[in-house]
Amino acid sequence: MKTRTLTLIGAGPGDPELITLKALRALEKADVVLYDALANKKLLDYATNASVKRHTGKRFGCHTLSQQEINQLIVEYSLRYAHIVRLKGGDPFIFGRAQEELEAASAAGMHTEVIPGISSALAVPASYMLPLTSRGVSESFWVVTGTTRTGEISADIHLAAQSNATTVILMAMSKLDIITDIFMRHGKHETPVAIIQNGTTEKARMITGTVKDIAFRAAVEQIGNPAVIVIGEVVNLSAINRVKKFTQGSVSLCRYAEDKTTGG
Numbered sequence: 001m002k003t004r005t006l007t008l009i010g011a012g013p014g015d016p017e018l019i020t021l022k023a024l025r026a027l028e029k030a031d032v033v034l035y036d037a038l039a040n041k042k043l044l045d046y047a048t049n050a051s052v053k054r055h056t057g058k059r060f061g062c063h064t065l066s067q068q069e070i071n072q073l074i075v076e077y078s079l080r081y082a083h084i085v086r087l088k089g090g091d092p093f094i095f096g097r098a099q100e101e102l103e104a105a106s107a108a109g110m111h112t113e114v115i116p117g118i119s120s121a122l123a124v125p126a127s128y129m130l131p132l133t134s135r136g137v138s139e140s141f142w143v144v145t146g147t148t149r150t151g152e153i154s155a156d157i158h159l160a161a162q163s164n165a166t167t168v169i170l171m172a173m174s175k176l177d178i179i180t181d182i183f184m185r186h187g188k189h190e191t192p193v194a195i196i197q198n199g200t201t202e203k204a205r206m207i208t209g210t211v212k213d214i215a216f217r218a219a220v221e222q223i224g225n226p227a228v229i230v231i232g233e234v235v236n237l238s239a240i241n242r243v244k245k246f247t248q249g250s251v252s253l254c255r256y257a258e259d260k261t262t263g264g
Helices: 021-029 041-046 067-078 098-107 120-127 155-160 173-185 214-221 233-237 239-262
Strands: 005-010 032-036 052-057 083-088 111-115 141-145 166-170 192-197 205-210 227-231
Touching: 005 021, 005 098, 021 041, 021 083, 021 111, 032 041, 032 067, 052 067, 067 083, 067 098, 083 098, 098 111, 120 166, 120 192, 120 227, 141 155, 155 166, 155 173, 173 192, 173 214, 173 227, 192 214, 192 233, 205 214, 227 233
Parallel strands: 005 083, 005 111, 032 052, 032 083, 141 166
Antiparallel strands: 166 227, 192 205, 192 227
8 A cells, every 4th residue: 555645835925936846846746736725826737647636725714625624635535545735825834734734644644744835924025125134124023923713913913013023924914904003002103014915926016104004005005915014124125115215315306406406
């Protein structure tokens, strides 16, 4: 009897090219691929030997299957197929509930392995040249979920709002008002914020503002999930903000020159 194997693969942040070679080789050997909503479907083209390619959902507001049902699918498919691949957005161990799937597979006598992926928490800001740390600006960063098991705001967001570190929040657009209120209660009204929607994909968009106005800006621009929220002074270092500052500076210089010419 062949060894029954579950391989958890991190699909990366959205761009299908941001996946490891090891992950692609595992996809090529897969008999079954169970993929989440945030995994780019183009990656399924590499699963040339797979008899089953099944969407399992797992996205805020769009849960096709419960986690328990996914665990059961893994075990059930392993009774007919040798190699089951779970294709998960970002990295399996960053808010991916990977541990629950590994435990279910192990309990069923399956061999398990994990192939890391690039987390959207890191790659999405980087795609806009927005550093999470920068000497003299930010010495560390938090990565926090906006959606806990109970549906409440994570207590870690309250702690992050008290620090000088960059805060990266995933799966949090539905709670943006609450989150910004928390940061304002700690005097962070003017702290820069960036929200990047559909990061690293062709549909990527970024808006910037401050803690006090970013919820309004997001509503006007109709920014929603999937999105990464970055709160901290490093937002001012992003490529877009540098261009804005340069443009605003150029306009000011032009007005200054006009005033001098006209005697103003």
